[in-house]
Amino acid sequence: MDHVSGTAGGTSQALKALGEDGTSLARKIVEETAERAAQLTERTGTAPCLATVLVGEDPASVTYVRMKQNRCRKAGIESRHVALPAATGTEELVATLRKLSDDPGVHGILLQHPMGAHIDERAAFEAIAPEKDVDGVTFASFATMSFGLPGFVSCTPGGIMRLLDAYDVDPSGKRAVVVGRSAILGKPAGMLLLARDATVTYCHSRTADLSAALREADIVVAAVGRPRLIRGQDLKPGAVVVDAGYNAGNVGDVDFDSAAERASLITPVPGGVGPMTIATLLEQTVTAAARQLGV
Template sequence: MLSLFPPCYLHTMDSTITPILDGKNLAQRIQTELQQQVEQLQGKFGRPPGLAVLMVGDNPASAAYVGNKEKACTKVGIASFGKHFPTDTTQSELEQVIEQLNQDEQVDGILVQLPLPEHLDAVTLLHKIAPDKDADGLHPVNLGHLVRGEEGLRSCTPAGVMRLLEEYKIDLKGKHAVVVGRSILVGKPLALMLLAADATVTIAHSRSQDLSAITRSADILIAAVGRPEMITADMVKPGAVVVDVGINRVTDKTGKSRLVGDVHFDSVKDVAEFITPVPGGVGPMTVAILLQNTVQSYIRTMNS
């Protein structure tokens, strides 16, 4: 499929040009397409898709993420059933809410916003979500479908990365992809998706020996470790495609804060063939796939 918008280029001080993998632009287009789809389907089915995002506590980053998701729902035409709970909410209270949402015919997707307060068991809560309403694609049933190469809801961030690579026609067949990070949220499912696209995949992590040698061997380098700017130019093969999944807030000496990724953008942009910015790269794609998963669940439910 041809891209409907040209690559965005970053002009550097030495007049070289680094193409940017523009997740913000692509996510906006996906949302527009979903909006048109939802308008048509709502007339057919008699109700809009519904998404419930559960947030516990007052984490500022989580509040910003939830706010962005709710705004995106409004834009697309998805009914938002967001629920905000105080920090001292108990495990059993949340499990009861999830069970109620599982039975609610107006709700097609359920997402538990992470991280949760320490006294809560996130894994158990995720397992309580009905697999068909698992908008974040993290239920063991959906992860099992991914392992087996079967249809199912996919983890939002990894699926967003794959969609972004597809849009810019990044050839993965036979290429060496290195994923730095082994979380169940990103690293492991993304490695499986890359394997399904015929890439040769290495998963690196904090215990990997000579990490720089591993990353320098990558044609496709994906950083998903949550450590600000740890991937530097000397760790990147010239001409590699670099995808930065990290979103970290750092504060400078003046007290001013800003968002940075796991990649040292200013140095790596001069080495890479393509690179994602932070913000504006993978983050918007995660939200777009969340909405896409919700609409997919909605269609399957209404047609069953």
């Protein structure tokens, strides 16, 4: 069934199914990843290893890193954490990331973001070796993803595509609007949809008449970081709405209640895209380890 063309008549059932499917699909991916990790460890004597790097002690970032470490353990992936003081500058951070990139015992690197304004974020990302960029944040990863070549996708956009596939949402021939243009979320999400033959429009803070663009969209990806920006009256009836925003108070970029009245499918915040992001990260870490270990 093509849920993009569905009507709002079955909204309640569809909403529940998608929310459950996002969580269950992530669980399935993690279970399969754990099996692959165990097989890889048995075959090579080396467990996949993900290094996480955190600058400062932002409470939300500390929580996210801890969550990812816990998920690593459950999936049979070793976790190495590098905690740096908030005053750490770009040069020291780049040196740390290059050292991890050169370490054969580390197969994937995650630099927790956002970072302090005093840090050149792009310089830091580019210090990560492409073969260990399991979060898909480097120029190389964006290029390989855009050209459909082997590499690593940005985890949240990659998770979004897996979720759409699981719920039989085929982007081909559909109009997709991505609200947001960040280098690790909005832009790659649009490129992945384009690769699947969607007609993609990017919207952002300077878009004139955002509502007009949204009302033409079969698929909406909200990734702008503005709480409840998108409301039900902005949407085309039957649209598929993916809320990749996360704001204070567990609020997404979409006003869920009003959007649910018009959308055929919608992801909740929290519990929708988030689990898929972590599952994709773990999956790509094991893939990276296998490639580096030559198996």
